[in-house]
Each structure stands twice: as C-alpha cells, then as structure tokens.
Amino acid sequence: MIKESILPSINPTIPIILASGSESRKVMLEDAGIKFDVITSHVDEDILKQEISSQSFEKQVIALASAKALAVSKQYPDHIVIGGDQMCVWENQLFDKPGSAEKAIENLKQLSGTEHFQHSGICIYKDSKPLWQYSERVTLKMHDLSDEEIVNYVKLENPIHAAGAYKFESLGCNLFSYVEGSSYTVRGMPLLPLLKSLRDLEIISLKNT
Numbered sequence: 001m002i003k004e005s006i007l008p009s010i011n012p013t014i015p016i017i018l019a020s021g022s023e024s025r026k027v028m029l030e031d032a033g034i035k036f037d038v039i040t041s042h043v044d045e046d047i048l049k050q051e052i053s054s055q056s057f058e059k060q061v062i063a064l065a066s067a068k069a070l071a072v073s074k075q076y077p078d079h080i081v082i083g084g085d086q087m088c089v090w091e092n093q094l095f096d097k098p099g100s101a102e103k104a105i106e107n108l109k110q111l112s113g114t115e116h117f118q119h120s121g122i123c124i125y126k127d128s129k130p131l132w133q134y135s136e137r138v139t140l141k142m143h144d145l146s147d148e149e150i151v152n153y154v155k156l157e158n159p160i161h162a163a164g165a166y167k168f169e170s171l172g173c174n175l176f177s178y179v180e181g182s183s184y185t186v187r188g189m190p191l192l193p194l195l196k197s198l199r200d201l202e203i204i205s206l207k208n209t
Helices: 023-031 045-051 057-075 101-111 147-157 171-175 191-200
Strands: 016-018 080-090 093-095 115-126 129-142 176-180
Touching: 016 023, 045 057, 057 080, 057 115, 057 129, 101 147, 115 191, 129 191, 147 171, 171 176
Parallel strands: 016 080
Antiparallel strands: 080 093, 080 115, 115 129, 129 176
C-alpha cells in the first residue's frame, strides 16, 4: 500500500516512490521537501547477500539497492523509484542489523575505540531500467566507550534495526570521536548526490513547488 510522505514542497515532474522501509531515508527526503510515496519491496536480502558476497562492499550495496528498486519499478513502471541500502563494515566483517538489545550491545563493544565504515548505495529506476546509481563510504571512529555507556545507550535508543547498532541522527552521534564523510551517508543515503541526480534528470526543481 502506498503511504504518502508529510509536508511536501517540491512536486516532481514524474511521481517518485521510495522503495525502502527505512525511517531515516524517509525523513531525509521529507526534510529535503520532496513529494514522494513509500512502497517497501519484498526482496529476500539474505539470499541476495549470499549470491553477491564475493563482490566489494561498494558493489554489494548497489546490487541490494537496485534489487529493491527494480522490484517496485516492475509494479509501478510510470514512477521514478529510488532504492537504497547500507552496510556497516568492521575489519572486513559485515555487521547486520542486530535485531536484539543483546546483540546491539555486543556489536557496540566490538566497535568501541575502533574505526569502521558505513557503505551506502542508492539508485534510481524507471520502467524497470536503471537511470543512475551511486555508492559512498564513510569512515567513523568510535570513542572508547565503557560498558555502562553502551548499555545505557542501547536502553535509550533501542537501535536494533540500525546498521552498526546506532542511530547517528540522534543520540548515536555522541558515540563518535570523528567522522570522515557525509552524515547523510551514515544515516543510510547519500542525499546530496541523489538530489543532484534527480535535478539533472529534470525530476525535481525549486520551480515546481
């Protein structure tokens, strides 16, 4: 079912669908003033991840984002469909969404005091054809956190559905000593490159408000 976004201010020349259930991606597009709908794809990510595991993480996030966009584009060929994916990588090990508070605490204890990477892929499809794709990597260094800090953070934000077990857009930013790259990418979507591509494709413009 299509779910409309809130408070749109830019009307696209072609209707836009975000093929993602990510609340963070939805909020970023809403904050950018884009009018769009949300339709979550039902791609089996676990199977796809196994199939593409030999590829670089940059290629993997593009493949996953593309699979989501393509699945929705097949249903809505007259729409612009945006697909996105994100991977948290530490020492070449992929950190999936923890799924539980216990696993989130375990992940944060591993990340504490170290560097890791967030890979984010984004793509645009129309009529089952790719119009644009892009990936970006951000380096993050986490503070040397105490067990008490980690447990308290997980209790406060319950980041069990967040790649890396933190929500950078809120309290999670306090976990880091530095970030090299875009905060949008850490949150799950390279927003500015996406907006530029939509503009270049003449899908959005501040003239269409």
